[in-house]
Amino acid sequence: MKESEIVSVISRKLVPYILIFGLYLISYGHLSPGGGFQGGVVLASGIILLALARGTDSAQKLFPEKNLRIVEAKAFFLFLFMGIGGLVAGGYFLQNFLPLGKAGEVPSAGFIFFLNLIIGLKVSAGISLICFYLLKGE
Amino acid sequence: MIIPQIIIILLIILGILSLQFKDLLNAVISLAIFSLLSSLLFYYLHAPDVSIAEAAVGAGVATVIFIAVIGKTRRKEE
Numbered sequence: 054m055k056e057s058e059i060v061s062v063i064s065r066k067l068v069p070y071i072l073i074f075g076l077y078l079i080s081y082g083h084l085s086p087g088g089g090f091q092g093g094v095v096l097a098s099g100i101i102l103l104a105l106a107r108g109t110d111s112a113q114k115l116f117p118e119k120n121l122r123i124v125e126a127k128a129f130f131l132f133l134f135m136g137i138g139g140l141v142a143g144g145y146f147l148q149n150f151l152p153l154g155k156a157g158e159v160p161s162a163g164f165i166f167f168l169n170l171i172i173g174l175k176v177s178a179g180i181s182l183i184c185f186y187l188l189k190g191e
Numbered sequence: 192m193i194i195p196q197i198i199i200i201l202l203i204i205l206g207i208l209s210l211q212f213k214d215l216l217n218a219v220i221s222l223a224i225f226s227l228l229s230s231l232l233f234y235y236l237h238a239p240d241v242s243i244a245e246a247a248v249g250a251g252v253a254t255v256i257f258i259a260v261i262g263k264t265r266r267k268e269e
Contacts, residue, residue, distance in 0.1 A: 086242075086243060087240070087243060088240070090244060091243045091244050094244065094248055094252060095243075095247050097252065098247055098252060101252065101255055105255065180252055183256070184252070184255055184256065184259070187260070187263075188259055
C-alpha cells in the first residue's frame with residue numbers, strides 16, 4: 054500500500070485526542086454516559102487508526118503486542134481478585150469497601166471507577182490485538 | 192419530532208442497499224453509514240450510552256475488520 058502524507062499527518066495529530074477521549078469516557082463512566090466498554094472501544098479505535106495509517110510495525114513500537122497480550126489476560130484476574138476482595142471485606146462478591154465520596158465528583162463511587170478502568174484496559178487490548186492479527190498478514 | 196422517522200426510513204433504505212450491492216466494499220460502507228445513523232437515532236431516543244457504543248463499534252471497529260477480511264478474500268460477489 055502506498056504511503057499518503059495527508060493520512061499520516063492527520064492520524065498522528067488525531068490519535069492522542071482519541072486516546073484522551075477514551076480515558077475521559079472510562080474515568081467519568083459512573084457520572085455520565087460512557088463506561089468501561091465504550092471507553093475501551095474508543096481507545097482501541099485510536100490504536101487501530103494508528104495501525105492503519107502508519108503500519109502495524111510502527112503501531113507496535115508504541116503498543117507492543119506482548120504487553121497487550123499480558124494486559125488482556127491479566128485484567129480478568131484482577132477483576133476477579135477485586136470481587137473476591139469485596140467478598141472477604143464486606144461479605145458479598147464485588148462488595149464496595151472503599152470510602153464513598155461526595156456524589157457528583159470523580160472519585161465518588163468506591164471501586165466502580167477501578168472496575169471501569171480494568172474493563173476498559175481489557176476491552177481495548179483485546180480489540181486492538183484482533184485488529185493487529187488481521188492487519189499483519191498484508 | 193419528524194427526525195426519528197426520517198432516520199428510520201434511511202436505515203431501511205441503507206439495509207436493503209447493503210444487501211443488494213454486488214461489490215462488497217460498497218456494502219460495507221453502507222453498513223458503516225447505517226450504524227452511524229442508528230447511533231444518531233439512539234441519541235434522539237435518549238440513550239447516549241448505547242449511542243457511543245454503536246458509533247465506536249459499528250462505524251469504527253467492525254468496518255475495519257470487514258475491510259481487512261475483504262482484502263484477504265474476494266471483493267466481488269458472484
